[in-house]
Amino acid sequence: MSSRAADQLISAAARHSGRWLWLLAVTALAGSVAELFLPMALGRTLDALAGTAPGGHGWLPATVLLVIFVVVCDALGVLSSGASGAHAALWLRRRVVGHILAVGAAMTRRFTTGDLVTRAGVNVEEAARAPEAVVTAASLVIPSAGSVVALALIDPWLAATLVTGLLAIVGVVRAFMRKTTAAAAGYQQAQGEIAARLVGALAGASTITAAGTQDQEVGRVLTPLPRLRAHGLALWRLHARAGVQAAVVIPLLETAVLAVGGLRLASGDLTVGELLAGARYAVLGAGLGSAIGYAGRLARARSAAHRLERLLTERPLSYGSRPPAGGRGRLEFRRVTVRANGTPLLSDIDLVVPGGCCVAVVGRSGSGKSSLAAVAGRLVDPDWGSVMLDGVPLPEIGRDHLRRAVGYAFERPVLLGATVGDAVGFGQRWPDAGRIHAASQDACADAFIRRLPRGYATPMAEAPMSGGQAQRVGLARAFAQAERLLILDDAMSSLDTLTERQVSRALTGRLADRTRLVVAHRVTTAARADQVVWLENGRVRAHGTHESLWDDPDYRAVFQGAS
Ligand SMILES: Nc1ncnc2c1ncn2[C@@H]1O[C@H](COP(=O)(O)OP(=O)(O)OP(=O)(O)O)[C@@H](O)[C@H]1O
Numbered sequence: 001m002s003s004r005a006a007d008q009l010i011s012a013a014a015r016h017s018g019r020w021l022w023l024l025a026v027t028a029l030a031g032s033v034a035e036l037f038l039p040m041a042l043g044r045t046l047d048a049l050a051g052t053a054p055g056g057h058g059w060l061p062a063t064v065l066l067v068i069f070v071v072v073c074d075a076l077g078v079l080s081s082g083a084s085g086a087h088a089a090l091w092l093r094r095r096v097v098g099h100i101l102a103v104g105a106a107m108t109r110r111f112t113t114g115d116l117v118t119r120a121g122v123n124v125e126e127a128a129r130a131p132e133a134v135v136t137a138a139s140l141v142i143p144s145a146g147s148v149v150a151l152a153l154i155d156p157w158l159a160a161t162l163v164t165g166l167l168a169i170v171g172v173v174r175a176f177m178r179k180t181t182a183a184a185a186g187y188q189q190a191q192g193e194i195a196a197r198l199v200g201a202l203a204g205a206s207t208i209t210a211a212g213t214q215d216q217e218v219g220r221v222l223t224p225l226p227r228l229r230a231h232g233l234a235l236w237r238l239h240a241r242a243g244v245q246a247a248v249v250i251p252l253l254e255t256a257v258l259a260v261g262g263l264r265l266a267s268g269d270l271t272v273g274e275l276l277a278g279a280r281y282a283v284l285g286a287g288l289g290s291a292i293g294y295a296g297r298l299a300r301a302r303s304a305a306h307r308l309e310r311l312l313t314e315r316p317l318s319y320g321s322r323p324p325a326g327g328r329g330r331l332e333f334r335r336v337t338v339r340a341n342g343t344p345l346l347s348d349i350d351l352v353v354p355g356g357c358c359v360a361v362v363g364r365s366g367s368g369k370s371s372l373a374a375v376a377g378r379l380v381d382p383d384w385g386s387v388m389l390d391g392v393p394l395p396e397i398g399r400d401h402l403r404r405a406v407g408y409a410f411e412r413p414v415l416l417g418a419t420v421g422d423a424v425g426f427g428q429r430w431p432d433a434g435r436i437h438a439a440s441q442d443a444c445a446d447a448f449i450r451r452l453p454r455g456y457a458t459p460m461a462e463a464p465m466s467g468g469q470a471q472r473v474g475l476a477r478a479f480a481q482a483e484r485l486l487i488l489d490d491a492m493s494s495l496d497t498l499t500e501r502q503v504s505r506a507l508t509g510r511l512a513d514r515t516r517l518v519v520a521h522r523v524t525t526a527a528r529a530d531q532v533v534w535l536e537n538g539r540v541r542a543h544g545t546h547e548s549l550w551d552d553p554d555y556r557a558v559f560q561g562a563s
Pocket residue numbers: 108109340341345363364365366367368369370371372490
């Protein structure tokens with residue numbers, strides 16, 4: 001992964017930090033410049049009070065004003081650094097979450113849910129701190145560079161001493177930053193793994209309780225903990241070592257400048273005021289040592305930005321702008337191949353489903369039925385080949401057109417929306433109550449929805465549903481949406497026989513004006529369909545009517561065990 005891409009992401013976040021980052025830069029710059037003048041003003045004030053410099057009484061109020069100015073700049077700096085970080089996080093989070101959802105199903109094939117949540121949550125926060133860390137660290141260079149110039153004006157020997165010490169500090173900061181970036185990457189990786197395992201365990205909470213394996217599960221979820229600890233300790237060790245090095249180098253540097261200044265004072269080449277100013281400039285110049293804190297923050301931010309960049313390189317589905325051509329939902333697969341991690345899930349599928357036809361997709365578990373359903377309505381794109389709806393390749397169809405034309409129902413639907421009615425109308429720009437009710441009737445959901453305390457207006461949180469009821473609402477959602485192509489991916493598996501028969505009747509009756517692709521395990525579903533596509537190991541083993549295939553004992557074996 002290139003650190004250039006991560007740096008570009010940080011630059012983009014900086015550009016979206018709003019005016020606050022500018023305010024931070026201006027206050028940091030102004031405060032640093034004011035701090036530069038402070039030692040000189042103090043030195044002049046002392047010389048004036050001691051009577052070694054003429055007419056210096058104006059220096060005292062100027063010094064007081066400078067101190068007030070520095071304090072105000074500090075306060076504004078704290079405010080603007082927080083606000084700019086919040087703006088950067090907002091922009092990054094929108095970009096990352098938007099991208100994750102735009103890539104869709106393909107994203108969850110490559111990253112686990114817990115890992116994605118960690119990246120979009122913790123890592124966004126960390127990366128968003130980079131712009132502020134860069135600006136603040138850059139502002140530390142100004143007092144150091146200015147101190148070198150000021151010391152050169154007072155005495156070149158003092159300046160040479162400071163430069164030598166600053167080179168040592170820069171070396172410490174650079175080494176610290178390099179090592180911290182690597183340790184932070186390991187830490188964030190382990191964090192993501194723990195989150196991924198925890199989300200997996202929560203999804204299987206019932207299984208874990210039923211198996212009584214909570215204790216083992218805690219151990220499994222926390223398996224990456226020793227690695228997390230090791231990286232955490234490495235980070236602390238790096239901080240501590242750099243802190244000690246800075247704690248040694250900074251006073252040594254200040255003492256060295258003071259010692260050289262003392263010698264120059266003794267030889268009469270410096271005044272007392274100049275020595276005081278020189279000592280203050282040495283402290284100011286050595287302030288570069290505090291860049292270690294910002295370097296640490298920047299290192300974590302860069303490794304977090306790497307992790308975000310890794311997500312952003314996943315290609316989202318891009319849509320064309322064409323409406324689907326006229327037709328009844330003729331679906332055509334041409335040499336469609338889908339792979340995951342190098343393994344073919346579907347190979348060379350050539351298939352034509354006539355418009356308005358009901359096709360059952362059958363096959364043993366793992367034969368590729370869901371994969372076929374996923375490419376049929378463009379939840380994912382095939383790696384090779386193409387899928388066409390009424391003669392138009394799916395990627396050329398505009399998103400709104402495509403999503404209106406195709407409706408999906410799944411085995412375990414996730415019901416989104418504030419109310420039950422919203423969940424049925426989810427995905428429609430202007431949900432139509434009549435359409436929602438009709439779709440719910442076709443899915444045998446209307447009766448139980450009306451029995452809820454507030455019917456269709458019942459909030460989802462107050463409508464706990466069984467697996468079969470959730471499937472019926474999921475079916476209703478698909479029926480309400482699909483204008484041309486309805487894809488049911490094992491979406492009736494939890495329905496009782498009577499309900500399944502009623503929904504099937506709607507599928508071959510009121511919904512028969514659109515093409516229907518029904519992934520099924522039940523022999524009755526295959527028998528009711530106009531055609532059956534029989535998949536085996538990701539290939540079409542046979543295609544025909546159920547009756548014509550039934551003579552084949554291998555075909556009959558597909559349904560053994562299923563009702
Ligand atoms: N994201 C993925 N990454 C890798 N392999 C996958 C992925 N999704 C599915 N597979 C594999 O692809 C094959 C086909 O899976 P698919 O879900 O399409 O089968 P299916 O016929 O629908 O199975 P079932 O009837 O059990 O639902 C399986 O071997 C499965 O392990």
